[in-house]
Amino acid sequence: MHAANGGYNGTGLTLAVVSTLVFTRKAPLNSQTRNQSKHGRSPFLAGIGIGALLFGMHSLLSDTSTMILWAWEGYPVRGPLPVLHGWLTMAAMTVGLLSGILRPALITTWSLYGVGCLGAAILTACHNWSGYYGGLITAFYLMAVAGPFITAAAKENPAVTFGLGFFLYNFMVLFHVWVVAYAFVPGGPLVRERTDWIMITMMLLIGLGVFNLRNRRPHDHITSESRPAPQHRRYHTLALCAINLFFLATAYLRFPPNDYKPYHEDARVVTAGIWTVHFSLDNHMWSSEYRIRDLIKELELDVVGLLESDLQRIIMGNRDTTQFLAEDLGMYVDYGPGPNKHTWGAALLSKFPIVNSTHHLLPSPVGELAPAIHATLNMYDELVDVFVFHSGQQEDVEDRRLQAAYLAELMGSSSRPSILLSYLVTKPLKGNYNTYVSETSGMHDVDPTDRTRWCEYILYKYLNRVGYARVSRGTITDTELQVAKFVVPKGEGEKAQIAALDGDPQRRNRRVQELDVPESWRFPTMFQGKGVRGHRYHVFNAPRYYKPA
Incomplete structure (x- = not known):
């Protein structure tokens, strides 16, 4: 982050310096207790517990949406939502932290450790509300043991406890990246899709920390003198209550109105796009959410598929x-397969209500998993299916063949008007292209004469395709934004006219000039010529328009 994209680096650095100066002017917190800690405890076990604790807090609790997206399974909604229910994560963390401060002896019992393990198992294995309940238990337990763990570690040699702790933390961070990046890293296939191993390892290491706390002589019990002073407890409680009230007020202000409208409702036009956003990191590795939002808004997209959109990992900042885009643009959102599904992400934003959606992990015996969303949208009182899909890598030929066959069958199973927003990794009119565009799928290419594509494609059926454009990426990502305009047929007469074009590609693909189509069918003029901020109509240097003869 930096000032241009909403960062407060200067403010944060100033607060850090002031806090450091204030803290270092006081006596060390462990000055009176360090020499009293040698009662069978081990600095190595304390460091192991700290490392697992830091990883658990960072990977699961640094954003209230993370565990909610672990449990997300699509529409109709059967589980928690980030804005409406994110506060529950905060509440569980608050109760856990206060419990660790006020009742440390209770928190460090083996029975409560078992409850924490049960919560982690439920979070890993279950979905919707059941999975999230496990997440709340995990949040409570991680925050509850934080106080006792840090206190025990501070009483030992910090070079050992925190040095070892951060070493193990870094190992766990790599571990939780390896399970999804297995196709690109050494030894990756050994831990492919093993998030369960990560959770088991984390809880076992935390168990060693609990063992260290309980491994003391009988007289080394937690007394009232070792707890925070009453005034400190009141301060902690009031501060946490204030944070929760602020969080609740923010959630209320962000409450979604769910009354979103498409840009050209009177003309029954749908503007759909596909964009690989590269984890919202631009070519210089700066956060790019605001620029992504601006381009989607300026192009008047009603539906957009986002690929490489899963940011709920430590290396992506748990963003x-x-x-953010759904709130700022006024759109419904399907987040796609969650971070525990081991993909790089696929998401769908829509001005139209999402009636139903399912998530698919396509066959990937060798390479990275290929995510897909099959959503049914209510477009002008007509049900239209939208597919968002990211194919496997070029090197994995068999993976891509299996994925093409799977997706063709999936698209062919729908008798409704459909749009595919995709990343296919194929040349036009060759190879797997002829599986995606086939009698099995029933889909048509948005522009069969566009021979310069390789990754992104838009396909459709039973809709009147009226426009197509390719917009340069600027510095936001490494992939362009492709956009198409469709008119949703109204009544049996219009549907019959579109159906009659299925067997007549010459009439279906008849191109016309921009002046020959209504204003509502046209793309924005601001991207003509040199465009704005590095975004312009490129390849053809202008949008293409279509009007059947």
């Missing part, structure tokens, strides 16, 4: 770009 929730899709929720």
